Amino acid sequence: MIECKRVSKKFGTFKALENVSFRIPSEKCYGFLGQNGAGKTTVLRMLVGLLRPDQGEIFVAGQSLLTERQKVQKLCGYLPQRPEFYPWLSGEEFLRLSAELVGVPARQAKKAAGKYLDTVGLSEFARRRVGKYSGGMQQRLGLASALIGDPPVLLLDEPVSALDPQGRDEVFSLLKKLKQEKTIFLSSHILHDIEQVCDGVVIIHKGQIKAQGTMPELLKQSGESIVRTQVHFEVDSRLMNQLQAGFSGALQGVGVPVSNVAWQEQGLEQFFYKVVKQAEEEQRQNSSSGQGGAKDGNMAR
């Protein structure tokens, strides 16, 4: 359904993608996993016709993106990483515009807008101007805009990055339903998100595809029963000791196990702060929903 063949892209002298090839079967949900800057957004923007590859071919539903871009764009619903829409339109007006752009007749556009606002939980904000939506609401609206017109392919660039835990769960539940009838390719740098909903994964690192396949295939390749990501940091010994003490202490304090952490990177105070905050937040969420202590925050995986 989605096929990239030896796709390369340079921005000036920077090689953003190098011989990227992968295939995503129809009516499956695949995750696109990679660090920030690995090339995920570049690939997704190419798939929807926003960037042209320097080399290689891209096919979506059998149509070549290079020669049939308009047709491909009708087949794809795309959610950008940072969704920004007309702030002076209401949510409903924006979705009506989205609907008509993908070919929904004007008479049915209002009904379609109402349906998808309901799907993403924004019905009560239908008449509010998009400029007054929060980041999470804009992401939901972007998802509705991607879904409208019922395209067979969904390309979602970090679709839950601005959502709270409840919103993430809702979106993942929706995606689980949608993958029965659509091909979904969603990017994330959080393995846990991908695991929740995806049948398979494509892993990209520094513009090159490192692995691809279904989850069982990848686990079989690695010979382990769990997928493990390692985080490498490098700091000077004095700072490392301070951070290690503070970090471990903080995580132990909230019941998160710390394992397999190698310290090989500089300047990570901000990062640790975020990790600790995230762990605390997860602990709070889990306590309030009666699930006990957080056992595996994203960091400890």
Added chain:
Amino acid sequence: MAIWLAKEAREMVRLGRWIPLVAVYLFLGVLQPITFKLMPLILSSASNLPEGTVIHIPPPTVDQVLYSIIGQYNQLGILALILVGMGLIAGERKLVGEWLWSKPVNITHYVLAKYSVFFLVAALSSLVGLGIGAYYTVELIGPVNWSALCQGALLYVLYQAFLISLILLASALVTSTTLAGGLALISIVLVNLLLPMVWQGHFVSGLLELIQATLSQTAWSRSTPFWEPIVTTLMGTALLIGLQIPLLAWRKTSH
């Protein structure tokens, strides 16, 4: 096309883009006849002349007053047009480009809708401004030849159509609104200053001469037929609008 027209009309109203156009054109329309009428009074009270000095200012003619409105439109009016038009495409591409160009947008409809709504508001504003200016001219200066005024106004609207196509092309060229405004301003200055030097009586410079001749009800004195500036300005406008379509289609993938 209808969806784009509706969207552009909403944008024009909700962002208050019509306000500078209406305000500037109406203000200029009213200002000119009043200024001409009160000029002797203004000069005598504002200038520090020795006692006993007599300034003799011949009373303004109606066509002088009306053409001075067009002259003001050509300065402050153009600035208002640039202010409104510079972000119409550039700003939109910057704000929602990634979402917009991922959709199967018909670029011809997109460009035509932007052009139509902007032109409609600008043309109506300038026509109403001229109408009000003519009313005050009748009241303060003397009777107006309405037929000549209508012809002159329509010719000015044609000139505006050309200016708007130039401004939108500048806005389609770059994603910075300020840069688009600068580009549009430079292009218009070049058209207004350089064109009459090298191509007097033709194209846009010929059109401005034709407006003056029409308002003053004088015969078209150039060797070229009077319709030549009209036809060439129309063609230039169509060309500038047409250029935006492949430009934006190309920009879609290099966003």
